Amino acid sequence: MSFLKRLFKKQEKVHKVNVQKAYQLHNRVGQGSMSKVWKATDPASQSLVAVKVLDKAKLVRLNQRFQGLARPTEGQIAVLLNHPNIVKTHLHGITTDDEEYLVMEFIEGVSLSYLVEVQNERMRENCIWYAIQLGEAMNYLHSNEWIHRDLCPRNIMVTNDELVKVIDFGLMVPNTPDFRKPGNRTGTANYMAPELITRQPTDERIDIYSYSVTCFEMFTGELPWPAADSLEAVLQHVNQPPKDILKLRPDLDEQIANTIMQGLERNPDDRWRTMRRMINEFRAAGERLYPDV
Numbered sequence: 001m002s003f004l005k006r007l008f009k010k011q012e013k014v015h016k017v018n019v020q021k022a023y024q025l026h027n028r029v030g031q032g033s034m035s036k037v038w039k040a041t042d043p044a045s046q047s048l049v050a051v052k053v054l055d056k057a058k059l060v061r062l063n064q065r066f067q068g069l070a071r072p073t074e075g076q077i078a079v080l081l082n083h084p085n086i087v088k089t090h091l092h093g094i095t096t097d098d099e100e101y102l103v104m105e106f107i108e109g110v111s112l113s114y115l116v117e118v119q120n121e122r123m124r125e126n127c128i129w130y131a132i133q134l135g136e137a138m139n140y141l142h143s144n145e146w147i148h149r150d151l152c153p154r155n156i157m158v159t160n161d162e163l164v165k166v167i168d169f170g171l172m173v174p175n176t177p178d179f180r181k182p183g184n185r186t187g188t189a190n191y192m193a194p195e196l197i198t199r200q201p202t203d204e205r206i207d208i209y210s211y212s213v214t215c216f217e218m219f220t221g222e223l224p225w226p227a228a229d230s231l232e233a234v235l236q237h238v239n240q241p242p243k244d245i246l247k248l249r250p251d252l253d254e255q256i257a258n259t260i261m262q263g264l265e266r267n268p269d270d271r272w273r274t275m276r277r278m279i280n281e282f283r284a285a286g287e288r289l290y291p292d293v
């Protein structure tokens with residue numbers, strides 16, 4: 001049964017708890033734009049967890065942008081996801097302060113945005129394998145009728161044993177006609193597909209675009225267009241071609257370079273049609289370049 005049918009069929013139990021009392025909170029690990037995240041111990045299992053509490057006021061503002069649409073909450077979506085490259089969410093509920101919260105597996109690792117920035121040996125050696133793992137996570141989401149809408153290095157972590165994990169589903173929507181309608185321009189400016197920015201109808205290919213921007217950054221440390229901090233700034237270059245990845249990394253394998261560049265095509269019909277096709281290209285290149293791995 002599809003995720004969506006399961007979601008709307010199931011009457012979920014709401015957990016209204018005082019997270020400070022229910023979990024042993026150790027320290028804050030992250031301050032996202034929408035939430036606070038703690039490293040914590042779950043007293044029931046004695047395991048380490050991440051407790052994410054969403055900011056009430058910001059969530060109200062975000063939900064206003066999806067008015068009239070039956071958008072499931074981040075917690076409702078997250079608990080349904082089951083993939084090795086997606087953080088496991090154990091449960092979700094409402095705090096005694098009426099905030100949404102999620103309890104997830106705790107990831108010991110670093111943000112992909114850190115690795116993109118430092119471009120160290122670890123990044124250079126593992127880049128293609130990170131791209132494949134991230135592609136598998138996205139393929140899983142698309143196969144299960146979701147559009148992520150906010151894929152970027154900030155929303156991805158890499159564990160100490162090189163597992164890629166997508167950690168944030170705050171803008172994810174069901175891939176249905178209502179959610180594909182033009183108009184709603186939520187996301188992270190530098191990673192937003194041209195059809196989203198110019199208010200055209202959208203589908204899962206907006207994620208293929210964001211994935212390609214993320215891969216471009218992983219392999220070069222740079223964005224394919226000059227960095228922009230607003231949609232207006234991105235609109236300035238929406239008709240310009242991206243930087244040529246081979247100019248930035250002349251040593252980069254051609255199959256990898258072409259795969260990324262095709263994912264950045266302005267017209268979604270010119271991009272890869274599916275994540276699977278893109279992953280196949282990366283896998284072929286990885287196996288050819290590193291036959292012993």
Ligand SMILES: Nc1ncnc2c1ncn2[C@@H]1O[C@H](COP(=O)(O)OP(=O)(O)OP(=O)(O)O)[C@@H](O)[C@H]1O
Nearest residue numbers: 030032033034035037050104105106107167168170
């Ligand atoms: N499961 C986890 N394990 C360890 N750290 C985590 C986990 N989930 C989130 N974090 C940390 O908390 C930070 C914020 O998390 P997240 O991106 O989910 O929040 P957000 O408010 O939705 O952020 P934004 O909207 O800015 O992307 C992450 O960058 C990461 O450092």
